Amino acid sequence: MITNSITSLTLTNPGQWFSDRILLAVPVSEDKGNVAEVVSFLIILLLVATAVALVSRRFRIPYITGLVLAGLAITELLPSRIGLDSALIFNLFLPILLFEAAINTDISRLRSTIKPIALLAGPGVLLCSGITSVLLKVELGLDWIPATMVGVILSITDTALVIAVFKEVSVPHRLVTLVEGESLLNDDVALVLFSLILTIHETGALSALDVVQEFLFVLIGGALVGAALGYLSIGLLSQTDDPLGGLLLTVALALGAFQAGELLHVSGVVAVVIAGLIVGNFEHSQVTSASNQVTLFSFWEYAGFGVNTFIFLLIGLEINIITLWQTLPAILLAFIAYQVGRLLTVYPLLAFVRFFDKPIPIRWRHILFAGNIKGSLSTALALSLPADLPGRETLLAIVLGIVLFSLVGQGLSLPWVVRHLKLSYRSKSYQQIEELQAQLMTAKAAQDELDSLLKAGVLPKSIYEEMRASYQLRVATADRTLREIYNQRSEDSPENRSDRTKLETIRRQLLLAEKGALTDALRKRILSEAVVQERIKRIDELLLKLEDD
Structure with a gap:
């Protein structure tokens, strides 16, 4: 997997893509002016983000799209050019975003939609990245290693903007779960694939058996690490009623799970997701009070919002308009390549879902295709491309150009598409x-x-x-x-x-309340484990049978 030493912002001169770096964590012995300069930049970014929030609400444009455009607009107005380092995303931003998404994911809903999610995040990622890689090789004449690396990078979907649109335009809950669940698993599989291709680039070759073994080892190992740390955190949280202490523990869990996975050479991303799912679905119903739950989820909602604010502003600042213009033809060809890859993945695969699960409506497939937006993880992987990779600077410009086109073009059109499809009749x-x-x-x-x-x-x-x-x-x-x-x-x-949806939602809440009461009774030794497990099993069966809109 990709490892980095210290989280940093990069400050570069105008006209350069990357150069001199000023660390966020500056040693005491270094010039204190560096710290003041970084703080000044952070204040500027916060003020810009505030202005974007007001303007985006006034003109009804997606907040994330507004951030990227604002980053582009203020780039030349800054005294120094702010860049984005992949270490900042991998070691800080990505764990926070993944953990925030995981703790807010309802496992019962995820289980009811797991088949189409697994289809898109497993075979779907392989198929999409494969088709995209072949098209990139044909259209741009790339070698196989660069083509497959970029193909994997462009197979990743960023749901931040899509979910933001869903909050404004009412859509079925099952569609929301499908989008969120695919993103959680999509990131895991894509990162493992990118790591394997990186290994092949560095070592020269890997046998098919080695690839499969490494793939399974990294995924399963990451899941085990996340489960162990998640359940350990549950035990620690049960020993304290201090909400602030609980928040600190969950932050340590989010960042620590990723680092533990990297240290053990398994997927840190999978570890973070599994730990977040465990804490989000078991911790709040078993070991904390209602007020602590509100504090916990409010904090992580703010953390996710804050991270998205900084990361998309920095993406806008990272893009060089001159380089973008020079590589525009290649960007357009790559844009077509990954859209074709997504098209030939979403529609055929989800058409087969009706044979083993509830069918996915064609309008939902339109949303999954139109919401194929690139963002933070694609940017991070592009920045982490090996220095000795042929044509690295051009590939980086292509990916950043696509991220811009995706966030702006698809981001501005997505709300109209969602409303036009009238998903929530x-x-x-x-x-x-x-x-x-x-x-x-x-x-x-x-x-x-x-x-x-x-x-x-x-x-x-x-x-x-x-x-x-x-x-x-x-x-x-x-x-x-x-x-x-x-x-x-x-x-x-x-x-x-559609009328039964509200009643089914109420029934789901009641069943989850029953599970919470049973687990609380087991923890207090009021009921025996055999009785509790049997009743929980029956409740889980009822949850899976509920009508999921």
Whole structure:
């Protein structure tokens, strides 16, 4: 795997791609002006990011796309050119992004969609990178090693922008899980492939058996390391009720799992993902309070947002417009190559899903193709291309150019595509359900406030009873109507499939609450392990049978 020594920012003179580097962690003996300069750059980036957030909201453009464009715009205005080192991404940014995505992934939903996810992230990555590599060799005349390296780099998908669009435009939950799950596994497989190609480049050759053995060893080894560290963290978290201490532990877990994997020559990326899945799906239901859960997930949401902000700004700053223009024909040919590779991967493979799992609608396949956006990991791998690789600077320019085209072109068009496909159809009864639920929630919230006002002596009891009765009438009416809608549903009616989504979501939450209660009872030795395991097994079966929109 790729190893690096120290996390750094690079400061280069205008017109150069990379040159003199100023470390983020500067030794005390070095000039203190270096530290002040780096802090000044960070302040500038924060101010630019704030302006981008305001402008992107005003003009309804994706925040990430705005960051890249802002990075391009301010490059020549800075006193020195800020660059991006692969060590910064691999050792700091990537573990944080992966861990944040993993702890927010629902394993029950992931299991229900694992077959198409595994198909895309396993055979899909191999097929996409293979097709792309062949086209790159034919179109650009590259040797096989450079072509396959770039082919793997361009087979990676970055979902940050796609998920941001999904938050603005409502889409089915199963599609969100499919996109997130593919990205989690896609990164793992692509990094292992890149490592194997790098080994072949350095050693000259590897037998097919060696490749398979190394592939399995790295993946399985990374999973074992992540599982061991994840469950160890669960034990440590159960010993403390301090939310800040828990946050520090999860940060150490995210960064440490990656470093442990690299140290043991297995996949640090897989280790981080597995550890995050374990902590996110077991820790919060077993060993921490509700307030600690809120603190934990809020912190990691902010961490992911902050990392994405810096990394996409730095990607914009990394791109040299002059070099981009000089390599534009090659960038366009490579752009076509990886789009063809994705096209011949997503549509044929997902067409076979209907033979062994729930079919993937054609409109979902359109989204998986249109959302084939490149980002941080593709940039990091491009920056880590070996110095002795033939045509390295040209290859780097091609990948960075594609990242720019992808984030800007596809990023700006993706919201329109999602809206145009009308993925989240809502019937009149579905809208009625949401209106009734809103009526229930607001009426009960008002009743709670009335109770508080009565206890505080603000309201006389006669007025309290009159106002509470009016709200109680709303509650009773909404509750009765909702019960009638759920009872009258026809299970065989295609029109009602989307209407059942809300009820299935509620059932899922209730089943997960049952699992939490059982595991808590087992931890407190209220119930025996045999009884708990048997009931949890039945709950898991019910979770997998739920309608997943």
